[in-house]
Amino acid sequence: MKKFSAIFLILILSISFMSVLYLERSYGQTLAWGSSGEDVRIAQSRLKQWGYLEGGVDGVFGKTTYDAVxxxxxxxxxxxxxxxxxxxxxxxxxxSNNTKTNTPASRGVSRSDDIHLLARAIHAESKGEPYLGQVAVGAVMLNRIKHPSFPNTLAGVVYQPCAFEPVKNGTINEAPDDSAYNAARDVLNGWDPTGGAIYFWNPSTATSKWIWSRKVTLTIGRHVFAHD
Structure with a gap:
């Protein structure tokens, strides 16, 4: 009986250990007080952008980061x-260990060639929106590349006739700020907070009756996001 109990205990411990390894490989190592490095810096940047972190972004997990988390x-x-x-x-x-692969969702996206265009589009469409909303706007543009109803390149999506107001009024040519560039990088790294949405609009300014026939699934800031 004692031998059986010992074997059972070893089995449970082994399963627990393997579960921890799986989670670490799937989602990266756990970060806690005393951790340091690039993952901590990225976490701090997100927390700072969303208004949770009061301290600086230094890559060191201390009290201010702990409080923000x-x-x-x-x-x-x-x-x-x-x-x-x-x-x-x-x-x-x-x-995914925060080393997100170059987005498999992008049929016609080159990180080096298109990050500036995506940042300009994000800046023009969502300037003044919360950071999560900026990422969501960029994600919609990349989601359109995958969709058969839209062009299969980023430039094609951004400059599709009548698709985006900033292209018509020229604000697409304004220099993007750091927030827009960061959002563009996050989108190209695979972050999509919309869950695959291909439309977004501002309910207070939208005049198209057709757009309201789309299924709204999310609201971030002044924008709503919808699927086909």
Missing amino acids: IKFQKANGLTPDGVIGAQTRVALGMS
Whole structure:
């Protein structure tokens, strides 16, 4: 009986250990007080952009980062333990070890050639919106590349006739700010907070009756997002 109990205990411990390894490989290592490095810097940047982090972005997980993580977790229904584990990573858009592959969603996107265009489009369409809303606007543009109803290149999507007001009024040519560039990089790295939306608009200014026939699934800032 004792031998059986010992074997059973070893089996349970082995399963627990393998589960931890799986989560670390799938979502990256857990970040906690005392951690440092690029992943911490990225987490801090997100928390800073969303208004949770009061300190600087230095790549060192200390008290200010811990407090910011707690606030973020409470606001998003996560266990407020101050640790960036698998679930908190996903909520921060840091899944898959945060080394997101060059977006497999982009049939006609070259990171080096199109990041500036995407940043300009994000800036023109969502200047003044929360950072998450800027990422969402950029994600819609990349989602259109995959959709058969739209052009299959980023330039084709952005400059499609009558698709985006900034192209018509010329604000697409304004220099994007750092926030727009960061959002463009996040989108190209695979972050899509819209869940595949291909439309967005401002309800207070939209005049098209047709657009309201689309299924609205999300609201971020002043924009709503919809699927086909």
